[in-house]
Amino acid sequence: MSQGNRITVDARGIACPGPITELIKAYRNAKNGDVIEVWATDPGFEPDVKAWISRTGNQLVELRKEQDKIIAVIKVTAKR
Amino acid sequence: MGSVKKRVVIVGGGTGGLVLANRLPKDEFEVMVVDKQPYNYFLPWLLYIAFKGSRKPIKREITTLIKPWVNFIQSGARLINLNDRYVELENGKRLGYDYLVVATGATVDYSKIPGLSKVIDLYGNYHSNEENAWKVWRTINSIKEGTLAFILAYERYRCPPSPLEGVLLADEYLREMGVRDKVKVVYATSYPRPYPAEPMNEVVEPILKERGIEVTTFFTLDSIDADKGVAYSVEGEELKFNAAIVIPPHIGVNIKYNPDNVLDPDGFVLADKDTNRIKGFDDAFVIGDASALPVAKTGVTAHLQATVVAKILTGGYARNTGRTHCPFDMGYGLGTFVISDGTHGTVKYPPNRVNHLFKMAFASSYWSMLKYPELWDPLMEAYFNATAPEKLKNIYG
Numbered sequence A: 001m002s003q004g005n006r007i008t009v010d011a012r013g014i015a016c017p018g019p020i021t022e023l024i025k026a027y028r029n030a031k032n033g034d035v036i037e038v039w040a041t042d043p044g045f046e047p048d049v050k051a052w053i054s055r056t057g058n059q060l061v062e063l064r065k066e067q068d069k070i071i072a073v074i075k076v077t078a079k080r
Numbered sequence B: 001m002g003s004v005k006k007r008v009v010i011v012g013g014g015t016g017g018l019v020l021a022n023r024l025p026k027d028e029f030e031v032m033v034v035d036k037q038p039y040n041y042f043l044p045w046l047l048y049i050a051f052k053g054s055r056k057p058i059k060r061e062i063t064t065l066i067k068p069w070v071n072f073i074q075s076g077a078r079l080i081n082l083n084d085r086y087v088e089l090e091n092g093k094r095l096g097y098d099y100l101v102v103a104t105g106a107t108v109d110y111s112k113i114p115g116l117s118k119v120i121d122l123y124g125n126y127h128s129n130e131e132n133a134w135k136v137w138r139t140i141n142s143i144k145e146g147t148l149a150f151i152l153a154y155e156r157y158r159c160p161p162s163p164l165e166g167v168l169l170a171d172e173y174l175r176e177m178g179v180r181d182k183v184k185v186v187y188a189t190s191y192p193r194p195y196p197a198e199p200m201n202e203v204v205e206p207i208l209k210e211r212g213i214e215v216t217t218f219f220t221l222d223s224i225d226a227d228k229g230v231a232y233s234v235e236g237e238e239l240k241f242n243a244a245i246v247i248p249p250h251i252g253v254n255i256k257y258n259p260d261n262v263l264d265p266d267g268f269v270l271a272d273k274d275t276n277r278i279k280g281f282d283d284a285f286v287i288g289d290a291s292a293l294p295v296a297k298t299g300v301t302a303h304l305q306a307t308v309v310a311k312i313l314t315g316g317y318a319r320n321t322g323r324t325h326c327p328f329d330m331g332y333g334l335g336t337f338v339i340s341d342g343t344h345g346t347v348k349y350p351p352n353r354v355n356h357l358f359k360m361a362f363a364s365s366y367w368s369m370l371k372y373p374e375l376w377d378p379l380m381e382a383y384f385n386a387t388a389p390e391k392l393k394n395i396y397g
């Protein structure tokens, strides 16, 4: 089986239109099996990622807070 | 000073390009603006062609908007060679430079969404040109019943509030025409909520509810079928419509770069977020919509970045603050602004009549602001200070 790519998206410092934009952008170009890691500082990012995951059915591997950023690791599984 | 003037080539005579050109002191710089067309377009007015049928002219000749000492060549650039420091024009002529500023804006690409070209042909859009904006005007004048869908196709587009501005202005117009009870207005977006930034959404969402506008979230447009009247999402949903106004995907303009690794997959130019220097180059900058920076694609951003680059070129210290200030027309003479910066999130700024008036005042002053930045700067600075996010947050939260 082929190994998916790992895509890192730095969305720190973005508040408008919001870090979720960067996730959706990466998602559009991703394939099933890819892993997307997003870094953000906007506190709104956390609920957004959760809502996005529950709606799209992709897999949230990790969501953690570090001192200077929120990190979300998502495995792409729900692309048609 | 007696020293040799520095040669600055600015590719693109839009908002960012002209503000910069008119700012550079004539005794230090020889400035050349290159644009593929003779006009500067005031793109925000496409909204008022599309939803109000406005006949106000939206273009001016670039030669009337530049200082007498700024040079202008009307030609498309086809290659930008950053390694050898030249811009190649369509006729093969090469312009060497000491400093380069790319200000070529964004363009729309219908081919990214199967079926989109046909939908645009039928119903128009208000993010490309006058012809398509007039088509939107015809669309909202001819729909008498069924569903009018507004669909945000891609995450990157000009002016973050513009999709919802269109929705709200269409609602107002359909009510005026007396057909709103028979026309359902739907807005589909890939975001979790109608306006992507939460605090602003708290202002917008109740207004959409009050005006009876339906919203479909997490709808990432995959393809669209004009004949069947159905839009399909990546998430597997279907949206039926009688007419659809799509905010089309935006990409960078068609210019080759050497090296080509300064472009992202959509053709936007990679840049340093503080200084707008093109990735890996000290003598080349990209401002405005052409950059890949994850900031709002607005004229205000282009203007502020041009100001930073002008300061850097004249030997001063300047950095982007990430300030946004996007006007948001909410219909019925109400307006607000989407205000944020690199350290403060978006302000929850409720609409009022004065803000709408401000938007209209900016619109009428637009070309004067491009030509005489030195006259407008003090006013703009005072205005931006008065509306700084940390100040407004104290009032509105």
Ligand SMILES: Cc1cc2nc3c(=O)[nH]c(=O)nc-3n(C[C@H](O)[C@H](O)[C@H](O)COP(=O)(O)OP(=O)(O)OC[C@H]3O[C@@H](n4cnc5c(N)ncnc54)[C@H](O)[C@@H]3O)c2cc1C
Pocket: B011, B012, B013, B014, B015, B016, B017, B034, B035, B036, B037, B039, B040, B041, B042, B043, B044, B045, B046, B047, B075, B076, B077, B078, B103, B104, B105, B106, B126, B127, B128, B158, B159, B162, B253, B254, B255, B287, B288, B289, B290, B297, B298, B299, B300, B301, B302, B326, B327
């Ligand atoms: C409906 C709508 C509403 C908007 N509302 C607002 C608003 O209220 N406030 C706001 O601040 N912004 C608004 N905007 C956004 C604003 O219009 C843009 O962000 C702004 O024009 C960007 O300026 P720019 O200098 O980066 O690019 P542009 O103004 O697009 O200029 C780019 C220039 O480069 C030239 N060019 C392109 N390719 C080449 C080439 N190969 N060779 C030479 N020249 C080339 C083009 O001809 C053009 O003149 C709105 C936009 C739309 C569509």
